[in-house]
Amino acid sequence: MSASNITIIRLLGRPSAMLDGQAIALPEKGYFLLAMLAMAPQAKLDRETVRRLLWPSDEAEKRANSLRQLLARISKALGTHAGALVRTENETLQLALPDLECDLVTLMGAAAAVSFEQPLFHGELLESAETPTGGAEDWLSDARRKITDRRVTLIDGLLADASIRHSPSLPRLAERLVELDTAHEGAARALMNHHARRGDLTAARQVFARCRDQLRADFSTAPTPATMQLARELGIVDMRPATTADKPQSPLERIIPAQPRVVILPPETIMQDPLVQRLGRVLLEDVTIGLSHQRVFKIIAAHTSFELANRGHGAASPLSNLQFDYSVYVTIQGDGEDITATCRLTRVATGEVLWAIDLPLDVKRMRMSLGSLARRIAASLTDVIERHELTTSLDDVDPSAYRLYLEGKRHLAGTDLQQLRQARKWFKSAVKRCDTFSPAHAGVSRSLGMEWLVRGMKDHELLDIANQSARAARSLDPGSGRAYRELGFVSLYRRRFDESLDLFEEAQNLNPSDADVLIDYSDALSHAGDLDKALDLGLAAFKLNPLPPDYYYWILGSTHYVRQEYEKAIETLDPVKDQHATSRLLAASQAMAGNAVSARKYAAVVRENFPDFRSEDIRYFVPDRDPGHSELLIEGLQRAGLS
Template identity: 30%
Template sequence: MGENELDTYSALKSLISQLESTCTNFNGRVIEVRGDGILALFETATSAVEFGVELHRIASQHNQARPENQRIKFRAGVHLGEILIDERGIHGDNVNIAARLQEIAEPERVYVSAAVYDQVCNRLRYGYEFLGSRQLKNIISPVSTYCVRSEVSGATLAGTMRPDLPVDLLDRPDTPSVAILPFSSTSGDESDNWIAEGLTDDIIMNLSKFRNLFIIARNSSFFFKTQSMPPKEAAQKLNVRYIARGSVRRSANRIRITAELVDASTERTIWAERFDRKIDDIFDILDEVTECIVAATAVMIESHEKQRMVKSAPSDLEAYSSVLKGQHHIFKYTRNDNRKAQTFYQSALERDGGYARAAAALSRTLNIDWRYSWSEDSSGALEKALSFAQRSIELDPTDARGFGELGYVNLYRKEHDAALQSYQRALALNPNDADMHSDYADALAHYGDNETAITHLQQAMRLNPYFPDQYLWHLGGAYYNLRRYEDVIETVNKMNNPTEGQRMLAASYAQLGQTDLARQITDKHRTAHPNFSLSRWATVQPDRLEEDTQHLVEGLKKAGFDRA
């Protein structure tokens, strides 16, 4: 408005008018236009959520013709409950909750309450990311909140809270346990966030290589990024003893990093330090901060283990910057973000062809492209992923990431022994990598060693309490191979994304003789994935034992997946 009031008002008015007319297509009606937003009432929660997703599509289409700094983005909040109606409109606490959910929502996202989630989770083909109980302005009780993810595939891989996390999952380990909370950026510049995130990510990765430490995974640590929470409370949520946190401030060509390590049981800061350096010394700063945190926890580590912590740093600061910016996008697991991450990693390798971490990360983006058919040349993406994984290992044979990517590629090339060996090398280098434990478990299940797979998945969930749906997906697969159909059903029903687990769910109900329920789930899956081919899927499955593939095919046929 400040730059061009007339143009902004005209664009907003046009958008609001379009949303008003579209609302009726979803059995809704606009009650009131409030400045730059609308209050609408719908017949069902399903219609309200569908409209919420549609309004973002309309705004996105409108923005394509506008410069980046002139694009209009909305937030949406949806709640379900009784309301008061009079000649002036609709009122009451439930209306206020919807409004407050809209206020805390991220741009281009739909936030819904648990009441709405319960109604729509099995009706709409979206992913649902549990955000925990949120205290909303002027609302007495906290509201359990979910973010609707319209990109179904990505929601399976994105880390998320769990409404019903088992208590025994968070038993404190015997070894010293540490959570590195996201370092904050105090520069006031959004572009500096990548430095803070990158340093946090690297510290977690470096510390996780030590067998004598128990390190909470990145996904779970980063759930605390936007929460101002005392160290003791964060430690209680993750059930760890030590909390490390800090801040990053950049000014001209200098960078200042503050870090502290807190013993959460006593709330005592046992170590604190400030690092004031030239920005060109960022690699030395990372090593110094990591070393100090390790020393402060008084963990006795053999000298050869210390050497593993020294990663191959790039020769170019811009290459490092590109990798950190890529990390910001890759963990969002959407098609567009994966493509942006890919571009950043390619840029890093162009500037420094010997940067192993960039090669491994680029392999991961190509794997994701292959998994979700986001690339026009699907088979080519897998072959490229293989070459970059191999290149990463050649450049730095002490980095677990390259071996992890090689394990994933080999699994879907159906080279099972090579896949397991790669994962074993990766976990030997980095025994605290939660995602690596989960991926290794998936490979073990496809190999036929399901009991061992379950053990690794349990370890992954403890290291990463806010684990992605993928962990449950892998666990359900191991249970299905063992004919533990009730456990499959219980596991898959805990997924926040109800769509991606439906094949396994339908097959399990069918194997238990509950054919009607199985076929209902099959019909929902067919709506979400109309091009699904059972015969093609059977050829893609990387099972070593043909009997395992046929066992699942049998269940899917019983559930009606072979029907035209």
């Protein structure tokens, strides 16, 4: 290939290709193929790996034919005067290096000589690209992590070069490193030195404070001695010796944990009957498991609390010294068949009992009775802790990620767009304070997915971002049913029905008593055509959460509608009939039930709040496996007067 025919491929940021200074259009999967090859050892992959990542078909011949067609389309886009981008040899594909320029190859090259002036430190790999398969999605997430690690390594190396200390590029390099790794102390020290040399100690102090606060929020730790020493040398921290009054008992005491910490204390069993004591321990462990399913508390396991008691750190010891926020006491007492379980929740800092309950145990059906009690106690404790956390004004103290998350959860109860966006703001604040807090990432995903649904959007941009947040939630906490729930939601609206049902099944396995999981699983089953099971799960969700968020009514009402139970749909939607998001379903339900006046009223609400909506749009954003179900909804909307 001559110099004038060099092909330039950009894969960082929005992918593009240029030949001889002119933009050329490559197929979207072509960019995926080029990125996969650029990330592979020796820029080479076997054909079958590529086929399976880029095409979901189970038939090998179909995948092989699709790959041949893709290579032909890439060749056609380049024309006859350019060399090939991909070399083929038997069962392997290889990037045609060095006959093309590719930013990703340059970035990942072991001996890459880069400077900050190059655009290699910016742009996400295959920005906004639609992943064709689940495997491609996994590959893309992993590749993006590798690129972030590579950028951190390269910038680290550049900052270590003494020649850059006085370069105007230094602050931009260090700031970019902080964007990639928010708690990177090397970048903070470089910026502190830079500002101090310029005489701007205020800016240096701000950099130090930002780094210190980020370390506290993310890792519950303090800056390293090297960072503290530099701060002292620059005079940006208080050099006075700490007094007895202001000296903390430990370096972590001032740190705000991401989540409340709950200790389950050993049973205070009045009766010394061995059977009663064993029952107490079983119930204690079941309550521990129930609380840990919520994934928003740091639970100290039952066996650990026994160890603490044995070491002299039981109920008589100041639990606040052990960094606990709440303590749970479970007691089993009684005689014969008259046995009672007592549970109480205490705020450790004040000793205040926030909640207490006495519940009888059925000795004849002990196993079932214990399981039911454990679920009830765990659900009640979760509710009490959330309410207590929300009673403290966010203006009074520096809020934890958990409290910011709860604020978002409170706004997420509705389907109003402003509420959804406000919820997302809180969830993002929680992520900023602690980016390893899985529930906050799941909350961001939920707010994005619900906005996409409420707006009836055709493009998948919001869904793609929701999917990234859901995957982050699962990566941070593989045992989170909420993370699987959000992944199932996205898969449903991408019309990957079987994948969605598998994800919801896993979510239910992880959180069997989570009403939010059950209602969304119900929605997925309804769209997949399993209407009986969908209705059963929907009703079960209402039993677990009798005062639910707005979308519960929407989902159960939709199931009744598809079952052609229009009066039941209207009755189900009555509590949320004034919400704009439900106006479409209410218009269709009223029309199909023969209530023309009411149907027209709700149709007018749709026109006012969603002026771009057309009934035909249902085919694009309502993911029904059976097209007849979508047609039924379109018919109802058209009868209501919505064209």
